[in-house]
Amino acid sequence: MKIESVDFFYLSMPEVTTEADGSQDALLVRVSAGGYVGWGECEASPLTSIAGFLCPMSHGVCRPVRDSVLGKPLDSPADIARIAAEVEYNSMDLLQAAHTFSGVEMALWDVLGKAKDTPVWRLLGYSASHKKTPYASQLFGATPEETLRGARKARRDNFRAVKFGWGPIGRGSVQDDKDHLQAAREGLGPDGILLVDVGQIWGEDVAAAEARLPALEASGAIWLEEPFHASALEAYGQLAKLSLKVKIAGGEGAHNVSMARHLIDYGGIGFVQIDCGRIGGIGPAKAVADYAVERGITYVNHTFTSHLALSASLQPFAGLADHRICEFPFAPKALARDITANFLQRDTMGEIAAPDAPGLGIAIDMRALQKYLVDVEIKVAGRVLYATPELA
Amino acid sequence: MKIESVDFFYLSMPEVTTEADGSQDALLVRVSAGGYVGWGECEASPLTSIAGFLCPMSHGVCRPVRDSVLGKPLDSPADIARIAAEVEYNSMDLLQAAHTFSGVEMALWDVLGKAKDTPVWRLLGYSASHKKTPYASQLFGATPEETLRGARKARRDNFRAVKFGWGPIGRGSVQDDKDHLQAAREGLGPDGILLVDVGQIWGEDVAAAEARLPALEASGAIWLEEPFHASALEAYGQLAKLSLKVKIAGGEGAHNVSMARHLIDYGGIGFVQIDCGRIGGIGPAKAVADYAVERGITYVNHTFTSHLALSASLQPFAGLADHRICEFPFAPKALARDITANFLQRDTMGEIAAPDAPGLGIAIDMRALQKYLVDVEIKVAGRVLYATPELA
Structure with a gap:
């Protein structure tokens, strides 16, 4: 498979307060490869993390995360590790890169697990x-x-x-x-x-x-x-x-x-x-x-x-x-x-486990996103580098 | 003095290559306080650093850098240290914050030095x-x-x-x-x-x-x-x-x-x-x-x-x-x-020193910026959070 697309969805509660509650907004990442779709989530500051993905390059080791991800092969855990190493090197001067890539990387595992019909933990x-x-x-x-x-x-x-x-x-x-x-x-x-x-x-x-x-x-x-x-x-x-x-x-x-x-x-x-x-x-x-x-x-x-x-x-x-x-x-x-269609249910003892399901085992409720989706547009030198994707 | 405004100027060479040359773009920061104007420079990834300044808050310790800077008092080095500590705490989950604040902080010293008519090193x-x-x-x-x-x-x-x-x-x-x-x-x-x-x-x-x-x-x-x-x-x-x-x-x-x-x-x-x-x-x-x-x-x-x-x-x-x-x-x-109107000149021995002049001792050539200025607009939920400032 090749990584065909990476989309970011910036979601937010209508009101965000100064309480130390990190669930007030979210940055979902959707990755498509080989007909599979995987999801991940960056933590935190959606706008800054989006910028880290698509900003213009500053120089050889301050490249946007995108450059080390899009079009790359994705057939094994080693491919994910290689992409991660490229992000680390190519974006060494882009501080936000680690946060930006985190959600992308999760989605890569989700795609790979779905493609191989196996849980990520396997x-x-x-x-x-x-x-x-x-x-x-x-x-x-x-x-x-x-x-x-x-x-x-x-x-x-x-x-x-x-x-x-x-x-x-x-x-x-x-x-x-x-x-x-x-x-x-x-x-x-x-x-x-x-x-x-x-x-x-x-x-x-x-x-x-x-x-x-x-x-x-x-x-x-x-x-x-x-x-x-x-x-x-x-x-x-x-x-x-x-x-x-x-x-x-x-x-x-x-x-x-x-x-x-x-x-x-x-x-x-x-x-x-x-x-x-x-x-x-x-x-x-x-x-x-x-x-x-x-x-x-x-x-x-x-x-x-x-x-x-x-x-x-x-x-x-x-x-x-x-x-x-x-x-x-x-x-x-x-x-x-x-935003998720299913949950990690606690058993009668109150315990949970990572799902025994392909990938991360969590489905996104696309219709639920609409209500929280934040409309963002980033334009640089007359070109739109980011616009909130359509929910489809 | 109170910090009245912070403006970012994203400058770039017409072509940016993958060579490891960090001078291919720049993010200048202009701070105004008490009638003085100071300048600083962030390193690197201008778009991401701008986003780190003005992004919407995610929660209490993932606030934009702006929230810890604008309107704050600036009368002594202790004020700068206090602002820095606030940025560190209030933006602890915003990874890019340190890079964003770096240029702002330099400009704060430049303002303070000019206001006190003394070099920053003093x-x-x-x-x-x-x-x-x-x-x-x-x-x-x-x-x-x-x-x-x-x-x-x-x-x-x-x-x-x-x-x-x-x-x-x-x-x-x-x-x-x-x-x-x-x-x-x-x-x-x-x-x-x-x-x-x-x-x-x-x-x-x-x-x-x-x-x-x-x-x-x-x-x-x-x-x-x-x-x-x-x-x-x-x-x-x-x-x-x-x-x-x-x-x-x-x-x-x-x-x-x-x-x-x-x-x-x-x-x-x-x-x-x-x-x-x-x-x-x-x-x-x-x-x-x-x-x-x-x-x-x-x-x-x-x-x-x-x-x-x-x-x-x-x-x-x-x-x-x-x-x-x-x-x-x-x-x-x-x-x-x-982009600078003056330079740190080497003496006959080829040596340099930090200027014996108020603030950082460097003037910006505003007319020269025009040629390199990158037009950026960041819109979130229908509001323009950033637009490249006019050169005036």
Whole structure:
């Protein structure tokens, strides 16, 4: 097969707010090759990622992502790896390229799986798709009472594991944070799995993070996620040495395999969290999963949007039975629910698995897209480089 | 002062080729505040960087760069640092943000220097702008003879130091590379300073780089630049241990201070090369220069475009007398020469210094821009978010 076309669909909720909810917009990517159609999803900033695909070339290693994709052969996982290597080299000076390519790469796997009538996780070399324990990912409440209610609701909804993140945490006093953590534990009950995400709130301030460790330990949290800037390896490494019970988690900001490896080796994290929509897609995410196994730490997906993104994010560690916990968009905006025609259903135990279906196993609801489709036109030197595609 | 406006000017040569020449296009940034006008330059991919400035918000930490800049106070270096921190946090999920903000940040310093009637290097805390020895940055020839001629021409043009890069190097055999290195040395003469840039050609392949070390040593090259992918810290670290005479140089790919620090601490580089148009501007570059001093390694600018970018790139280490070598665009495209009304002139010794003039000390030739200005229009949901500004 040859890659015949790549189309971007910028979708958005009617209103986008400053809350840390990544499901307020989406950039879907459709790839056609050999009569098959595959889908992927970029994370985030649709307009910027579209520009990274089709911008005019600046020079030999600042080329648009398009140049390394369109017309290329697509018959095996090796072809996808080769395209990825070309993007990395040809677009080395185009910073956004990794985010742009991530959605394209997912769609390439989806096409390849459909063409070979096999799930992507098999193409990655796994022989089974193991059950995962999804955690309900939600924001901390504005008050401890709200956090308590969120935790109880998650348990009622059959989630044993819950991640609380962002909101007030890290912004007030150590005691404020303690109150939220206690409320979360109370709501989850003693057997609930509690995960905590502070969204880079402390920059590189190790002492601020350290001050919260006693409360985190007392709450029985399994991990503390993203205490620092994604690149603050030194701060990660210092905190990891100080935190004996609560492991440090991070990695969603990695836009290549090296960055994730560095968080493991220099940052001392115990959980590496990869967003397939940022790291360059499924292939690099699988490389990180392999490395996590080698280093004896746990791989986790990072997913806050649609079930297309969720399926893509499960593939890289579908075959790793011991890497059990997975992020699950608990309360996404309507957009993220509406755009797929099917979902990864939780079983009676509340667990999910990457679909045993060709490709990513997720169908797009084309009619649902209409409502969210953002009309975009990019014109350069009199030529229309991008216009929102017709839904057909 | 308040930041009143930020305008982007996308400039391009009529033809852009795949050669590794970063001067084929440019993205100028004009900032107005308190009646002053400052200029900066982003590196690279103008369309993508423009999109990063004005894209619709995706969520609270994927905001357009604009949101952290427009209307903010600008009265001191601390204000610039605060804006930079806001961009870093508010746009943490917008990968292109660092490149977009780089040009804006330079312009903020230019405005501030003009308002305070003082050079940017004084605002950075330096008391003098020391002379630098510019190296003529050029591509390796297609043949060793061409490389020889390039080296001789640079000496005739009063450049004692020359950097050869890209082209055939690393693509053929070890002997091919040796022939080029010998030709370069022959052309420079025994007292010429030879620097070698291989543009990430070996990915993470330490053995391929190691195989070239004897020829590099024999040629008396001072440094080997970017042997690997910008994030391949492990490969850098291994090669640094193997290369006792030829120091490793790198850092142009750093899009934040941490990345540069890691190349120093984990990668073992001896020269850290910072592009102010990528790392987030002059402030973070100064932080890297401070760190280089602390670690006893040498700071060097990375500049391949206009004298506006050159002046900006000299500011962060203008006051470091011992960090003497600097990159100098030797044969840029006409665009890079035409857009500034003045230049950093070399003295009779062939040396340059950051200007002793308010701000960056470089004036833009507004009439010259016309010829290179690329007409762009970005329309989202019926609203024009960007249209190439009028030249006035």
